[in-house]
Amino acid sequence: xxxxxxxxxxxxxxxxxxxxxxxxxxxxxxxxxxxxxxxxxxxxxxxxxxxxxxxxxxxxxxxxxxxxxxxxxxxxxxxxxxxxxxxxxxxxxxxxxxxxxxxxxxxxxxxxxxxxxxxxxxxx
Numbered sequence: 001x002x003x004x005x006x007x008x009x010x011x012x013x014x015x016x017x018x019x020x021x022x023x024x025x026x027x028x029x030x031x032x033x034x035x036x037x038x039x040x041x042x043x044x045x046x047x048x049x050x051x052x053x054x055x056x057x058x059x060x061x062x063x064x065x066x067x068x069x070x071x072x073x074x075x076x077x078x079x080x081x082x083x084x085x086x087x088x089x090x091x092x093x094x095x096x097x098x099x100x101x102x103x104x105x106x107x108x109x110x111x112x113x114x115x116x117x118x119x120x121x122x123x124x
Contacts, residue, residue: 028064028079039088041104045079053079053102055095060084062093062104 028045041062045053048066054076056063062084066077084090089109096103 030064030080030082032082037108039085039106039108041082041106043080043102043104044100045102046100048079050097050102055102055104057084057090057093060086062106064102 028043031042033040033042043064045064045066052066052068054065054067056065060083061081063081064079066079068075068077084093084106087108088106092107094105
């Protein structure tokens, strides 16, 4: 396999730009609380504008990232990710800011209590 030195240099430059724009490393904190009918994820992301924060579900991962504009390009800067529990209703995950905190609500699936059904036995 051949390594494109130009691409490697560009990736290193982008990493340096992302680090410089952010004023150094950012260490968001993630805290998950189990409520009666949902998980509540509280994310503290200091010094980043709320409009620059994005939340995305990708498979069983919830990813929190920041979009950075550099020379006409949008660069994603992943701030962290959390595995989504199997009892979460993926379609109904929502997020909002409460003051400085990003709050992600991950509601339990109706099936999370366990599915139960009596099965009729057919007689032939």
